[in-house]
Amino acid sequence: MRLPQPKRVTVKEWVTAPVPGVVGLDFETFYTSAYSVSQMGNWAYVHDRRFNAWAVSVSDGERTCVCPPAEFPWGMIAGREWVSHNREFDEAVFLRLGDLGVIPRDARPVRWFCSAALCAFLQLPRDLAGAAKAVFGVDLDKTIRAGMKGRDLSADLPGMIQEETDYAACDAEMALALWNTLSGHWPAHERRLYEQTVAMGRRGLVVDWDYVDANLKELNATVEAVSAALPWKPALSITKFEAACADIGTPPPKSTAANDPDFQDWVRDNMRSDAVIWARHMQRMRSANRTAKVLESMKARRKADGRMVFELKYYGATPGRWSGGGGLNMQNYNRKPAEGVDLRRCIVAPPGCLLAVVDYAQIESRVLLFLAGDTDTLDMFRLNPDADAYEIHARATMGWRPEVSVQGSGFSGEETLRQYCERTGSGLRQLAKARVLGLGFGCGARRFIEVAKVMAGLEISFEESDRIVREFRESNPKIVALWEHLNDACASCDGGDYVLPLPCTQVNSDLGRFLIYRDVAAGENGIECTVAGDRIKVYGGLLAENWTQGTARDVLASAWLRCDASGFRPVLSVHDELVFEVPEASAEEDLRRIVGIFEEPVAWAPGLPLLAEGKLCAVYGK
């Protein structure tokens, strides 16, 4: 790929000629390890006292100008299309500089694109240097980048040394080059999703700050007290814990994680040892500390209007899901209280509103059956729209039939599997759950012992596990065939790229969504390929999992866009769930409509049975 070599010009030279096409733009700002975007998020970073944007570089592909933001002739590029790598950051800087009066507020772009989001969509490395290497084969000079940290170079400009101007210029030029080369492959509806993601986080969530403040104080006291009860420092040091175990003659556990089966066995074997008390203290401290850190992180993102900004990363995961980012992950808030603190309870509805929380039921299980073409099982879903996925699995593949008839239950007045298990004390439903969640993507017998234990609380032997795994594969031939088909299709791309279109991609269209496995090397030891810049091993079950997760993501994305088109803008998105703020007066009706939108059949997935569940609440998670 040929890379343009723009000429470096001064402000005086820049203003002598008009600007063609899209403009690449990149701000350079002061940062340290403690004061950084990755830790604080864009909003808190640009509102900090230390905020200092000491340069902006602007490139039109023919010329590049680097100068202090206040000196740049913004009128020359106002009303044009701009592109930045991580636009949310540059936009946050731009808006803040406008508020501070450093640059004119009215010199805005007509559109502002993000080349990083574009690269993520194409499953290229998201970082600029990685993308530059992958697309153009060039190495951006990292030594210059490293040398800038902690330096305020505003005094040096415009007499800044050549290397540093080169670096600043390089980012703007590269963002533009990536955009001009790749933007044609980014569909319009995906761009809308990106824009809505950014807008959602910037709008933020309403928080019960009294609850946050009160609990933060208590949690910090707990952390302090538990830390003092441990006879070493740092209190969470596993090395020191193991040394202390040796001192009292107790063998250390393989893991000190609360939910690790090895740890639980160790507790059982060492009940009377002080080491068990220490380990429990460490677990309690980790839990309290995590919760405290989340609360602190929330406080740092409090806007003047009382809402809390957050960031979700569009296409943060390779199958296309959103991920957390910017120092606070809104997608992994505890579902249950920890140390008496309910993190979800911090998020509340604004006055006069309720939160409408809507999510898809067992979306991935349903999508897997759809992708495998298991129409018989899908028919069971369609004929019993409210049925439990684990019951359908038990009926379809485990030979389960109800013993008695109960009026009003799922399958035409029969007893449900849940009712059956409650009545008889059977663990069949737990086993069905473990099979559905654990075995659909290639998990083997050894691993399934753990999966069954953690997911369903089942203690099984290797022989039992092996029997279950083989039985599952025999009774789900279409799923196994899917693994094999994907494995073969990928292996056949040896020496090239394996491009797997998601169902939302129209036949023969190159403007869709794809899972891309680059530089496939298939051999005796399996398949290796590059995903988002990393070399990984892949196999049929993994490909089936990625395809399933990606398709389920597209189902939610589709619902998101349809909700938006109907005037329902979510305030939060968590994989298979959207959260809305709805006026109390219309809450019931709005919820009903949103659930209806979720359950609308998707045009590109005919026969995929969708079930959505919705609830109204004053605080999140209740």
Add this chain to the structure above:
DNA sequence: GTGTAGGGCGCG
């Protein structure tokens, strides 16, 4: 001092 890797813990 900085960067990274691994354990741990939280979510879907």
Add this chain to the structure above:
DNA sequence: AAAGCGCGCCCTACAC
């Protein structure tokens, strides 16, 4: 034949 997968953040240890 065998293999659950997808994330982010905090803390500690360790190499440079």
